[in-house]
Amino acid sequence: MEPISAGALDIIQPTYWPGNYWWHWLFYTVVVIVFMLVMVIGAIYFERRAMGKMQTRLGPNRTGPFGLLQPIADAVKVLLKENIVPGVADKIVHFLAPVIAFTPVLLIFTVIPFQNGAMLADLNIGILFIVAVSSIATVGVFMAGWGSGNKYSLLGAMRNVAAVVSYEIPMVLAILGVVMVTGSLSMNDIVNAQNIPNILVQPLGFLLFFTAACAEINRSPFDLMEADSELTAGFHTEYSGMRFAMFYLVEYAEAIAMSAVISTLFLSGWRGPWLPPWLWLIIKTFFVFFLMIWVRTIMPRVRIDQLMGLAWKFLFPLAVINLFATAIEVLAWPDASQWIFVGVNIVLAGALVFLGSRLFKTGLGRVEV
């Protein structure tokens, strides 16, 4: 497929690229890192500002015009702080945790296309790669939780472990629906196949994936690992200075990465009229990120058993049914127009959410002690 618009980044398309493989590699590595850092800075500002507005506050407005420099000021402040390591901490683990949490997030961006074919590596298992790699981030979290030698941290880490193991399943199942519709695991192919954005073809898949992704990256209302009102700061209670900054960065980088993945999988990625493709990707990413902020604004945190119950009793059956429905549609009517499935799937999604809401309940969570 031809690129829809000749944007400013046309030059980075591999076909036009003058150098060899290593140049491509180096260039994209730099692009990815810079892109991620800039996006994170934007995201931090955006989140604080948007939440402030919704909470009848102003949000950051002092540093720089409209407070735009606030993330940088924060970063400088945090970086200048002393690095405190608790005496009972496992020093090496404590030190390595933020690094290990940080790496996979960067890796996610390697397979996200900024334009037709413009990405660091067009893996033919792209989406599987994302799921696999994002599960490594968990290791960082529980290293932090365990290495701190703090009970709050340990509780946060244990919650994280439980949540991640549970939420990967509906997440992968929701992705499988998309993969079935598009017929490829490669992110670029998935974008190219979306003549209708997948959010319409797979509305239930979108909802499930959005929920599961929120849980996977500790966004509210599933931010139990760092539940501020219960565990003070969860797994990163004992972190300060640079390492805390790393975790802070990871948190937002994960959110941005997941937003980018969602916009690639469900919102047809870089595709869109008029604007250059990379801008479309950024716009869509920020749109998804805004959804996360919006939901965060209004939701209390769920409890751990409700979190697990939601995954196993609500998301999982719905994901399985969605998968079945998609499979039947794809297998039985391979040539039918997708618009028919749009209608059918939207009705199905509504019905399933309705039914699921009726049938789904967890106990009250009380345990006889």
Add this chain to the structure above:
Amino acid sequence: MTTTQELTLKTEPFILNIGPMHPSTHGVFRMRATLDGEVVTDIEPVFGYLHRGIEKLAEERTYTGIIPFTDRLDYLSPMSNNLGYCLAVEKLAGVKVPERGEYIRIITAELQRLANHCVAIGAMFNDAGAYFTPFLYMFRNREKIYDLFDMLCGQRVTYNYMRIGGVSQDLPEEFLPAVAKFLPQLKKFLDEYEFFVKQNEVFVARSKGVGILSKELAINCGISGPVARASGIKHDLRRDDPYSIYDRFEFDIPTAENGDCFDRFYVRVQEMRQSVRILEQAIKQVPDGPFRANVPQVIHPPAGESYAHIESPKGELGYYIVSDGSIAPYRFHIRPTSLINLGALRNMVRGWKVADLIFIFGSIDITMGEVDR
């Protein structure tokens, strides 16, 4: 729906200190929680981090001089504290408060109830993990009330407004119109707030059926106020033992049956509506006349003892004063609502998760200033 499930996976018990410095202990409070995984098997509250010995201090102050201390008991509702104390002293000394003074007292006390419930509900949501949104929406309105109080007595938190025999100053002329303007806004806001919160699935899931306090236990523990009313005890001192001039107003006592966190939230919202109702009646009826009886600043009540209690926003707040005829009370005891309401905490949280522990604790609405005194 069953209320219990078995504990299936036991791990080693694990003691977690929550507090004294913790984001959601409402002050300096410490709970030593024994956990089994996430489940709270036992807690032991530890107090005294804010103990200032007000009861002892009061034995060396004049009766008027104690009023500023009462501000600092429950610092979220100082007006009510003032009122209760003044009632006790007036009962002891036999002072009659003029009409206008009574009305001003009622207006301030009810406004104070609104302000307190704003914090109680908002903080409760914060404890549930909502990221400040419900809290700040409530604070928006609390701010308006505090502005009114500022207009009235020049302070925003520690008012020191009531005096034995009345109030310290008359109402400024802008006050009543401002209140009249504020009340419809508040009513509208409460509707919106309920719309915002009451059906939110996550909030309902977190609060319904959680932290149930049975009626019997509530009575046995001496629980009072909205917490008791949420458990189905239709007991309100404004109605059952009317002090001041509460018998002149029409209002209902909202109650609920389940005694769970949702009911405590909902009873508070309903109480706010009733307070608005009382205020609407009161600001229409305020008479002219003196606002304060002619009482000297230093009084010598006759020897004896008196106990006066009011329905403070948090529950029954009582003052027990023993006088020996001197200028200072011989014995000054406060019946602390928050401390006694906390008495059922252990029974309420056992078997729930850590997150619920925080939430249930928040739903009781305590102030450490009053617990520790």
Add this chain to the structure above:
Amino acid sequence: MKFENFGLGIVKGLSVAIQYVWRHALVTQYPEQRLNISRRSRGNELVWSRERCTGCATCAKACPQGVIEIVTATDMTENKYKVETYRVDTGYCIQCGLCVEACPYDALFMGYSYERAKYRRAELVQTNDELLESPQRPVSGYFHPDIAKKLPKQTLLIEKIVEKRK
């Protein structure tokens, strides 16, 4: 956990939250914007009138914190007490205003200003001349309705910001 309302509760919440984006924030940006504070405001200091003070020490008796210290000497020439030292430890003052109410001679007022932070506790102790009224130490209308009348009216916080927006 049960989705009793099929997610509609969440949608309702979202709709309310987004409305607040267009409502004005209830915030004053302090150094630039200031509240028009109450006429009865009790700032964190006392204003003392040397002329009216007779040194009766009623204020000191009324003070629950005991922060007022008065040393008087007998002024034989004018046949009255002369106040040698009037010292208030504002660090311990709780701004209850009881001393102002107690003063039989209207010689004591609450201060009106509030930016009185100091680096050391000792600097908070104010003595004699430091307590007198001055442009930096305006007098509050607390318990003095006549003074209050002269001061600007208080507007509520929310109205104030509306004005500013216009």
Add this chain to the structure above:
Amino acid sequence: MTTALAATEIVSQLSAQFPGAVEEAGTDAVLVKGEHLPAVVEYLKTAAGLKFDYLNFITAVDYYSYFEVVYRLTSLEFNRYIVLKTRCYTRNKPSVLTLTGIYQGADWQEREIYDLMGISFKGHKNLKRIFLWEGFDGHPLRKDWNR
């Protein structure tokens, strides 16, 4: 209006039920002997027509020659209250029987009295200081306490 139960009425009932328990009956308070206190309170809580099921508060007053422990009970059903008092005449380790078995709400209030006034409650399972730290010297609400 929560009305006081006329002391004379209750005193006759009480002395019929527990001979020798009532030491003195004032206008609004009944002075009960310490050893009879739990039984009297239990009776007041359960007896039909009385039902004093709600414990408002417990406090203690130091009168130099004796300590007086004050209980105020309310009957939510009949909207009446009664004040019970009991006295300990010794300054050295005064003690009263506990009410924690009857009212759970008495627990911390008794601990508070123990902490600040130094009256120990026999039968209380967890009688230790509540506001002050362990090792604090003396009981500050006693009139003869000085720092």
Add this chain to the structure above:
Amino acid sequence: MIPYQLIWLIMLLPLAAFIINGLLIRPFVQRKSKVYGFITITAIALSAVFSVWALISVMSAQDNQILVPNISWLNIGSFNFSIGIMMDQLSAIMVVVVSVVSLMVQIYSLGYMAHDDAGYYRYYTFMSLFTFSMLGLVLSNNLLFTFVFWEMVGLCSYLLIGFWFHKPSAANAAKKAFIVTRIGDFGFLAGILILYFNAHTFDIALLHNMAIAGFLGGSALTWACIGLFGGAIGKSAQFPLHVWLPDAMEGPTPVSALIHSATMVCAGVFLVARMMPLFVFSPDAIRIVAVIGGFTAIFAATMGLVANDIKRVLAYSTISQIGYMMLGLGAAGWAVAAQINSGLFMPGDEVLLLSKAAVAVGMFHLFTHAFFKALLFMGAGSVNHASGTFDMRQMGGLRKTMPWTYLTFLIGSLSLAGIWPLAGFWSKDEILATALTNQPVLFWLAIITVFLTAFYMFRAIFMTFHGKYRGGDKESGKDYSHTHESPWVMVAPLVFLALLAIGVGWWNVTGGFSNFFGAESEAGSGFMAVFNIFTHTVNGVPLPLISLLVALLGIFSAYAVYLKKWITAKSIGKVFGPLYEVVINKYYFDELYENVIVKIGLMKGLFTGFKLFDEKGVDGAVNGTAEVVVRGGKAIRQAQTGQLQLYGLVIGVGLAVIAICVLIWGR
């Protein structure tokens, strides 16, 4: 024309309902929730719609058959498992019967099971599983899968008879049903295996063709057919394996209505019909079918005369009517077999068509019987709902309080008794005609059965609905003194089935049904045929008129005995004395099985021998060995440290040794 995917859905929808009910939503829904019912009903309703569509499609299709591609499931070596569907007239009729009756029963159960402690969960889960199995059974094109589904319906029947397993009688009945049908299934399996070893295929159509082409035959075919019929005897409760069905009435009434009257017990008939092209080549087998059918018909009817439990009356009636069907099949098949044997040369295709057409008579009775028998059972359930009992002696006079139930029950009974112009009349008439033309002995059996049927059915009606109310269940302690009509969810299916019980017979008035199966029909044409039937004669006998008169006579006798009491039942009992004793004790069959076969034959004979062998031979050897082992064990026990890792180490050593050996000598 129905798309073939939808034919698959006919049987997969109930399976989906089973999976959803049984495996998916159980953790979220209380076991008493109606959700289970709604899910099952939705699935089966869709299934019923598709079935009717399929039937219509089949009627218009080429060769009255829809070809459905097979799905290959497993290939193990050369062995190829494929799942397939055979959609011809037989399947189409059966599918409609099963799904429509099942749908009605499920709707009815919503009301009937409402007060049950066990809740809807288990009930509807099993019911949807049963419906799936039954549909699979009739749709399968493969004997192996037929057998699998055959066993699955047996399993469901077991589970549902024992639904109230806390009642010992129910548990025993379930066991009995399971074991007795297993005896028949043994024959079925043997038949299948004989066929497989001779034909090397399970495919039914292939088997038909092979039989017609003459590849199968002789004693192998006879024994295979007898084996298959053995399965049918067990499943359809024919003599002598009929004993389980009356006891199976311990299950919930809707279960009886669905499984033990309309569908599962007819599976035997279906099986014989399905394999008819094989049976016609084995005259011995087909004779056995006809004779056993005829004998069972009259034999069970006599037991129905004396039963007091309304459900048992219906159960005996079911046995009897299935015997009827067998008789019909047998008689028609007999005719075909005689034709073949007579040496007339016929091309293969014609034989196939002829043999397939021979089932029309039996299947038509199955078709009509399913509706009115389900109706009668559900009516009995409705009565039970009001009175709390099934004992007719405690009922009476329900006509006034339960008008709808009475009306529908009456229609069902008239239909069963064979009263013109209801459905039963037409189908019974066909069987009588076939029997008369072929085997007069069978005809006499049949016509006596007509009388008995009319008599016991109206005995039941008069005892239940007429006279004075006798108080309902007195033992349960509940008050049943005020009876009332059942809720509409129970009445509506009754009414619907009553309409069917009136109407479905008219399909064959003009010979439509027979033509559908490829048989030529003698009946007249047009609507007037309904009335012209009485001018009809078979072999010169005005058969319809006779059968109607016999049936009316039966009704009149019942009227005389049980309503007007001109002759009391007791006096009849006295007259027939010993015979009555025998009949009321069900011909001592239970005792025969229990005491003679099991206790004496098996226990004393076989088991004693086993015991001797066991004690002397086996035990001696075992004890001797054990002694050796114990001694040896004591010796090497020391090596047993209980430490797994040591074992692992030894394994590692062994591995290394083996590897070395292989390296040294292995090359």
Add this chain to the structure above:
Amino acid sequence: MGQAVAFWIMAVVIVGAALAVVFLRNVFRAALLLILCFIGVAGIYITLSADFLAAVQILVYVGAISVLIILAIMMTRGIQKGSPANKLRIPAVIVAAALLGILIYAVTTSPWNVSSQPPLTDTTGPLATQLFSENGYILPVLTGATLLLVAILGAIVITRENKENKK
């Protein structure tokens, strides 16, 4: 060349991490190094052009198995006690070394029938075809699914506490 470099790096990482898993006394760190070892193995798969399996390796071993192991470690508090060796150290060394020697000898001396064809690069589709197609491994897949189901049920049953035991 690239493959050689990758192989040697991965090999060193794997062997080092595996040795650390065996010899470290700190259980938690051993588990972390186990994860490292798994990731190394995934790298080895990539050098063998088994990209799908590499992703699955990370997903399954890192995302699920290691997480479960660490959860078990946190729950059983095995960390304080560490992981001491038992008395079998010397025999175990001998057996392991002997086995290693034999294996290496066998591997190096065997004539391997190495194919000259290049391996498939995109393995996802062919794997799916092989696993699920008509003449493929459908029976083992079903068996595997059953095995997983049974394992899950077994795990639940084992960990569930008996009601009677509790009282």
Add this chain to the structure above:
Amino acid sequence: MIGLTHYLVLSAVLFCIGLYGALTRRNAVIILMCIELMLNAVNISLIAFSSYIVPQLLTGQIFAIFVMVVAVAEVAVGLAIILAIFRHFKDIDIDNINLLKW
């Protein structure tokens, strides 16, 4: 150049390390981890065979998938057993748990 032998030797080394660990460690969780190492060693050799000997057939990779399935099942049940043992003995030291002895 890296050949099949390299991979097989690597696999053998990993296997023997795992074996040693499984034989000598006393912590049950560590033993489980060592067994995982051994399974991984097997997987390496399977995939190496697959891509060197039958590069177009993927047979070895499919076997590796089944090995993973088995590994998951084993870990699930194994950890469950360890937790159950821990609950019972308050200890997961294999040396102290020798119920197999009689």
